[in-house]
Amino acid sequence: MANVTRLKERPEATAIEVAGLSHVYSGAEGGVAALEDISMEVVAGRFVVIVGPSGCGKTSLLMMLAGLRHQTEGTILCNGRPIQEPDPGRVGVVFQEASLFPWLSAADNVEFPLVLRGVSKDERRSRSEAMLRLVGLEGFGARYPHELSGGMKQRVSIARGLVQDPPVLLMDEPFAALDEQTRMTMGHELLRIWSATRKTVVFITHSLTEAVYLADEVLVMSARPGRIIDRIQVTLPRPRTYEMMATDTFGRLRDRIWQQIRKTSQPGLEG
């Protein structure tokens, strides 16, 4: 009996498995290699951050994890099944631009994925209210996007990504368009939501501070063609606090990431 229970729980289950992923854009001169032989395994419930220089292909990689784009080579498995097309029940996506539909209220925006699948009105309502409460926007359901601040719009976007309770959440520089102070607050909020829901998160950012602050593991990508050149475990204790940003450990981790990125952006330079 005990064995069966352990099998069912499987705490070390892999949420995302990428093997030998490569992508070549077909162009006039034959093709541009965007991604080269990417392999990674993300354990369920972990917060993984991907950083890299501009143009390294991290957004393309995320698009493929979401099923919005097809890779030329390699496989992507999510909870054991391959990703062929967008599947909001398995993978939720949060974009850099909140991309909330301006003609719908916040609650309607959060309910949108459910509307697409024909879920009943009552159930939609209760789910969207629960999600808005989770992201700290209880009572704001009737507001329209133009009445919300940047940070609030992103919270709605996160709520929308979570409304179908996918085990995996992909986030493409969601805080890039926000000012620094709002970014820090949103980062803190995101960690709170993450620890409450225990999703697997793959997060892309340009900010090294944000990467170290949020992540369990940071994957560093090289310049095009993008490869994974380093995997850094962030061993800082949770819950993370702002004070940790001043510690030596934090500084060393950030520095290590920066050195890697510098090397890959300017191949002649030795760190």
Place this chain on the structure above:
Amino acid sequence: MTRLQIVLTRVFLLALVVAAWECLPRFGFANPRLLPPLSDVLTMLAQLLGRPQVHEAIWVTAAEVIVAFLIAVPLGAAIGVLIAENEYVGDIFRPILFYVFSIPKSIFLPMFILMFGIGFGQKVAYAAFSTTFVVIMSAAAAVESVKADHVLVARSYGATRGQIFTRVYVPSMMPVLLETLRISMIFNFTGVMIAEMYASRTGIGHLIANWGENFQMRQLFAGVILLAVVAIAFNETVRYLEGRCSTWRT
């Protein structure tokens, strides 16, 4: 599709239209008295271009177009710049202009006729009147398109007003100015045509209206083709110049 393929497809579409225009009347699918075959029309066009009566009409129309343009553009530009530069004046007149824009200027044509009679002056006055409004709007937009940041930078380096004008405003506005000229000419040409077709004894527009009344379809279509070609030629030339000027525009 590559550029070549696009051009070829367009040529093919044009050929289809030409073929239809030629064959439908000739084979009886369309009444040849209402839609003369293209070859007949083109033959007539060649004939018309040889007649002195037609030459005269072309000169008259061209003169009206040019004179009206020369009046409307500076006048409209001056007013447009005033509206854009002077906040107070702008606030007053902008909403007025918005409404005026949607009013058919052609309804004022009888006014001009009552005032000036029927002749060169009336047609020019009307066309200039009709064109001035679009010049005003475009000029105001052109002035506003100059980024305040650029002007600020120039001022911080101690540029005089004259220098700011020639070194920031003019280069910034050049592409928009060309666009303005192009669109103003479209409006101008239309204004002259309406005036000539409505009440006139001279000009191409008058000839066309006449041919229409007398069911001289070949001449009518010939005139339409002539005007269309001229209008499009001018338009494309200015567009080409615009393209050359605005490589730096995002």
Place this chain on the structure above:
Amino acid sequence: MRWPAPSTARWLILVGLLAFWELMPRTKIIPELFLPALSKTLTVLYTDRYDYIEALGVTIYEVAIAMVFACGLGILVGAVVGGVALLRNLLLPIFSSLYAVPIVILYPIFTAWLGIGSESKIAFAAIYGFFPVMLSTAAGIRTIDPQYVLAARSMGATLSQQIARVIIPASIPTVLTGLRLGGALTIIGVVVAEMLTSAAGIGYLVTRYRTILDSPRVFAAILMILALSVLFDVLARSVEKRTLVWQTACRSPKRSRSHLQTVPAGAPA
């Protein structure tokens, strides 16, 4: 002295114009032939009101039908040509080149084919309104932020769901502008056609009274047309205002510039 507020200044200008209209002819500074007094104009408008209303009815009828074609087809064709990249690259430049030709020169063809009744006006005005609506819709379709479609796809929307629930709502501001433009131009097209060759309608009245030099009646007709077009404009703008919020949100900033360049903001006539 303090300058009056802009809105007050506008009212003052309007009042000034009306006073000008009344006083200048009365005091014979401007001959009555050129500018009949405002009071005279309004008087004949009242005495002949049945004629004017009947004529207006004909005109409105023609405008309504022409508008259905011009706006309906214009929006449809504009959406397709603007949305499908192949068609856009192929056809759009052709259409915008054709825009340079004064469409009014085609009117005699319509009268030769369809006579001087309502059909020729409707056909002509429909074409007159079609081009700008089509061009403006084609340009506007491209200003829709592609991120919306991407977001919808990421949520598992099928193609028909993307079109129905994202593209159509996102294009409403563009469509409304096109309708306003198309409507204004259709009115112009009908009026011009009626003025040129017609047997009925407000434009026809303008011409008829002009030829007999009956200035007050000419101006009365002009006043009616003015009222019609201003009314339509006010109506259209108030509908647009309600969706103004979507407009500012929908347009991706880098595209709005090209939208301005394709179609001028007004009417050639």
